[in-house]
Structure formats: C-alpha cells, structure tokens
Amino acid sequence: LSIHALVVIPAYNEAARLPRLLADVAAYLRSGAPAADSLDVDFLVVDDGSRQDEFEVVKAEIERVQLVPAVRLIRLDRNQGKGAAIRAGFERGLAEGYDFLGFMDADSSVPVSQLHRVLEYLAVAAPGSLSGAIGSRMRMLGRDVRRNPVRHYVGRVFATFVSVAFRQPVYDTQCGLKVFTREAVRRHLSVPTDTRWVWDTQLLLAMLDAGECIHEVPIDWRETGHSKMSFLRDPLTMVWRLAGFRRRLRARRQAGQGIEDRV
Numbered sequence: 604l605s606i607h608a609l610v611v612i613p614a615y616n617e618a619a620r621l622p623r624l625l626a627d628v629a630a631y632l633r634s635g636a637p638a639a640d641s642l643d644v645d646f647l648v649v650d651d652g653s654r655q656d657e658f659e660v661v662k663a664e665i666e667r668v669q670l671v672p673a674v675r676l677i678r679l680d681r682n683q684g685k686g687a688a689i690r691a692g693f694e695r696g697l698a699e700g701y702d703f704l705g706f707m708d709a710d711s712s713v714p715v716s717q718l719h720r721v722l723e724y725l726a727v728a729a730p731g732s733l734s735g736a737i738g739s740r741m742r743m744l745g746r747d748v749r750r751n752p753v754r755h756y757v758g759r760v761f762a763t764f765v766s767v768a769f770r771q772p773v774y775d776t777q778c779g780l781k782v783f784t785r786e787a788v789r790r791h792l793s794v795p796t797d798t799r800w801v802w803d804t805q806l807l808l809a810m811l812d813a814g815e816c817i818h819e820v821p822i823d824w825r826e827t828g829h830s831k832m833s834f835l836r837d838p839l840t841m842v843w844r845l846a847g848f849r850r851r852l853r854a855r856r857q858a859g860q861g862i863e864d865r866v
C-alpha cells in the first residue's frame with residue numbers, strides 16, 4: 604500500500620526552533636527512507652502570523668534546504684492559534700487531494716523518525732481499517748520518552764481528565780503528532796470549536812465519538828526546554844473549552860450526525 608500524506612507544521616515565531624526540524628526533514632526526504640516504505644510525504648509549514656523577522660528566517664531556511672515542492676510554506680496574515688494553523692493546512696491538503704493529513708510540532712519534540720513510524724503503521728494496516736494513528740508518549744521499554752517532570756504530570760492529569768470525561772480509552776490526547784485519513788478529516792473538520800491548544804484534541808474526540816477507528820502508536824519524544832504554553836492558565840482554559848465541547852458532541856450525536864454524515 605502506498606501513502607500520500609501531507610504533514611502540516613504549525614509555526615508561530617519559530618525562527619529559533621524550526622531550522623533544526625527542517626534539516627531533519629530534508630535529511631529524511633533525501634535518505635530514501637519514505638520511498639523504501641512506499642510513503643510519499645510532503646510537508647507544509649503554516650506560519651501563523653509570526654513577526655516579520657521570524658517569518659523571514661523560516662522562509663529563507665525553507666529556500667535553503669531546496670525541497671520545494673516537498674516542503675512548502677504558507678502564511679496566515681494574523682496570529683490565530685495552533686489549531687487554526689493546522690486547520691488551514693488540512694484544508695489546503697484536502698483541496699490538493701492528499702490521502703492522509705497530519706501535523707507535527709515545530710520544535711523537534713517528535714523526531715522525524717517517529718513520524719515515519721506512524722505513517723508506516725498506517726501503511727501496513729488493512730486498507731480502510733483505520734481513520735488515523737496518533738503518537739503516544741508512553742514511557743515503556745523500547746521507547747525513549749524524555750519529558751520535563753512538571754509538564755509530564757500536568758499533562759497526565761489533563762489527559763486522564765479528558766479520557767474519563769469523554770469516556771474514550773485514549774492515553775495521550777495532547778501529543779504533537781497526529782495523522783488522519785482524508786475522509787475522516789473531511790467528516791469532522793467542522794466540529795472543533797477551539798482554535799488554539801485543544802483544537803486537535805477536539806478533532807480527535809469528534810472522530811472517536813463518531814466511531815472512527817484511531818490507534819495510538821507509542822513513539823520516542825524528546826522535549827525541548829521551552830513551551831509557548833503557560834502551565835497554569837492554558838490547562839485551565841483547555842479544561843473549560845473541552846467541557847463545553849462535550850455538550851457539542853452530545854448534541855451532534857442526538858442530531859444523528861456521526862460517521863454516517865458523509866457529504
């Protein structure tokens with residue numbers, strides 16, 4: 604089976620962190636590893652209204668790696684949030700006919716090898732059996748997961764809350780690596796209400812709630828020091844956003860718009 608995927612990289616003022624990921628992406632594409640596993644992967648950096656100088660650095664870096672059209676850049680005219688940036692990338696990917704749409708964070712927390720792992724997982728699954736596969740940061744033998752302890756515990760409390768509140772046996776709702784089929788994205792893209800940190804969690808929950816089959820794939824993760832998220836304010840906002848989202852999903856279910864809602 605071959606996979607034609609677009610991987611969106613949301614980027615907000617990422618001049619300092621994105622060049623490293625771009626170098627890894629370039630090495631990956633040139634290594635022949637994707638082709639060896641019948642993966643045809645393109646990348647789309649979505650700049651989310653970064654400062655002009657930050658944007659220029661990213662733009663220059665993408666030109667420097669000389670991987671157009673495999674690595675492209677688009678820019679949103681104002682800052683709208685991580686979710687809005689991924690969404691813009693997904694819409695582009697749908698219009699361009701990609702079979703799989705995914706995203707990964709710009710900060711190299713997810714090594715490119717782990718994107719490969721998830722795409723490979725989708726490639727060997729029985730055709731049509733999965734609507735997506737997401738990375739999961741499980742500390743376990745055979746995986747190398749390095750996280751800041753505070754972020755780990757805040758994250759675990761949050762993910763457990765989401766799992767219980769939405770009655771879904773998902774371990775890691777917040778991982779910065781998720782890939783879905785184009786059909787699943789098309790069916791659920793309009794459901795999320797958030798535009799920032801919980802957009803992708805909402806998209807995932809909308810899919811699970813409608814009965815889509817998504818698998819978690821344990822990946823390596825190496826956290827970099829900084830985060831654009833605040834430890835206290837953002838998790839509280841995220842809980843609040845998700846509480847409201849539960850009602851939205853319930854209403855949607857009652858209206859009978861689940862997985863059968865094919866346009």
Ligand SMILES: Nc1nc2c(ncn2[C@@H]2O[C@H](COP(=O)(O)OP(=O)(O)O)[C@@H](O)[C@H]2O)c(=O)[nH]1
Nearest residue numbers: 613614615651684685688708709710830831832
């Ligand atoms: N589009 C957009 N992306 C953002 C924004 N803030 C952070 N990001 C992106 O979201 C991803 C994760 O951000 P990061 O700072 O690593 O947060 P973390 O999830 O706490 O590690 C990165 O690709 C960032 O560039 C924002 O305001 N807008």
Ligand SMILES: [Mg+2]
Nearest residue numbers: 708710712830
């Ligand atoms: Mg990060």
